[in-house]
Amino acid sequence: MMMSVLVLAAALAAPSALPAAPHFETRPCLAPAVPRAVCGTVVVPEDRARPDGRRIALNVIVLKSATPATLPPLFDIEGGPGLPSTRSLGFYAGNGVAKGRDVVLVDQRGTGRSNGLLCPKLQTGPDVPMLPLAAVAECRKSLSAKADLRFYGTRDAVTDLDDVRRALGYRQIDLFGLSYGTTVALRFMHRYPDTVRAAVLMGVAPPDLLPPQHHATAADRTLKAVFADCAADARCRAAFPDLPAELAQARAKARRPGAKLADELLMERLRALTYRPASRVTLPLAIKRAAAGNVAELVATPSENLANLVADGMFLAVTCGESFPLMDYGAAVAAARRTPFGDYRLRRQKAACAGWPVVARDPDHLALPTRTSAAILLVSGELDPVTPSDLADRILPSLRRARHVVVPDGGHIPDGVSGVETCLDPLMIAFLDHADPSRLDVTCIAAMKGPPYAMQ
Structure with a gap:
């Protein structure tokens, strides 16, 4: 009799012990209002082992389809790491993606309005080294008051995305991932x-990319490609006849006491220019001006981190907890020192990570989604300085239904290449419509071309 009572008591207690099903609670959207946008939150535990502990209200915007939705919703996953997806609302509202499907934007935990881990003092100025250690320590202390920094990595972000999917009532979804967002997407599909x-x-x-493990070597490949391309272009060659010599001259000036832009920061700013084709074509001119001592525009050039949006705390959580513990740091440093960019970024980030809490990580963090039947389109830029196309080539055989497209002259993003709106965007939308890599017509890709080099 006593055993029956205990079993009954346990059965009655079980439902309340289970975590509550995720729920989407709407709230007014921030101005400016976007038609068809529904804003709200999905509340999740910060530490899923302690469901009664601190909770995170994930910021979610659903851009409802402009026509009756017949396709799975598209979930956007931003890069950085540290950028909020909801910043892309205007982009999706202005193109043809949200026709026949909803678009779902979720600020990953630690970004945007999802308990954003921002530390403005960590943004690099012209005379401030990357990730100054005193500012990192101040950042860690201030953020620790509102977040357990061990739970802002990829593992928990992936679970959050599925919680949002369930809260919105979607059975199956599509994904668009950019840069670090592709890491999250691959983990989600696994x-x-x-x-x-x-x-x-x-x-x-x-x-297994483990940024910034290959930042210097990938950027060096792009730098050499730009030098070779300029030398082969009569107009560029006439304006910049010896770019390697001018770069050496610029670096010599940057090493002098009192230089406006120190050598290591000069190379970081030049590297940042290569991310977008629209800015990459200013690289020869920027080098020429730096050789003459004019670095005013480089000093004013923001980093690729988008200072007003990037969540430095989340960036550090991911790179400190998922990159440095797994990479061969010695090999990465040795390879970086063989490039003009050196090991500056590796050294600065490793030093910043010394006291940063290590995020919880999946045991199979490095695994690829070999079991998924999802149709996958991999898109690379020919001159990408941080995720070169050979990375996609390397994982392609592990994916059951995938295709790889390389954009001529493309960078980390294709901004500035001709045919983005008339070829690449329609191609990606068509792929999401039919989800069949074999039906994809990529003939227009070959005609895409980067902008001409800036002469002044």
Whole structure:
């Protein structure tokens, strides 16, 4: 009799012990209002082992389809790491993606309005080294008051995305991932292989990329390609006849006491120019001016981190907890020192990570989604300085239904290349419509071309 009572008591207690099902609660959207946008939150535990502990209200915007929705919703996953997806609302509202499908934007935990881990003092100025250690320590102390920094990595972000999917009532979804967002997307497809119908991954960063492990070597490849391309272009060659010599001259000036832009920061600013084709074509001119001592525009050039939006705390959580513990740091440093960019970024980030809490990580963090039946389109830029196309080539054989497209003259993003709106965007939308890599017509890609080099 006593045993029956205990069993009954346990059965009655079980439902309240289970975590509550995720729920989407709407709230007014921030101005400016976007038609068809529905804003709200999905509340999740910060530490899923302690469901009664601190909770995070994930900021979610659903851009409802302009026509009756007949296709799975598209979930956007931003890069950085540290950028909020909801910043892309205007982009999606202005193109043809949200026709026949909803578009779902989720600020990953630690970004945007999802308990954003911002530290403005960590943004680099012209005479401030990257990630100054005193500012990092101040950042860690201030953020620790509102967040357990161990739970802002990729593992928990992937679970959050599925919680949002369930809260919105979607059975199957499509994904668009950019840069670090492709890492999250690959992890999501590994964890939930039957949940994704199709995925577009741009600037593919496999889980074993471990940034900034290859930042210097990838950027060096792009720098050499720009030098070779300029030398082969009569107009560029006439204006910049010896770019390697001018770069050496610029670096010599940057090493002098009192230089406006120190050598290591000069190279970081030049590297940042290569991310977008629209800014990459200013690289020869920027080098020429720096050789003459004019670095005013480089000093004013913001980094690729988008200072007003990037969540430095989340960036550090991911790179400190998922990159440095797994990479061969000695080999990365040795390879970086063989390039003009050196090991500056590796050294600065490793030093910043010394006291940063290590995030919880999946045991199979480096695994690829080999079991998913999702149709996957990999999109790379020919001159990408951080996620070169060979990364996508390397993982392609592990994906069951995938195709890889390389954009001529493309960078980490294709901004500035001709044919983005008339070729690449329609191609990606068509792929998401039919989810069949074999039906994809990529003939227009060959005609895409970068802008001419800036002469003044």
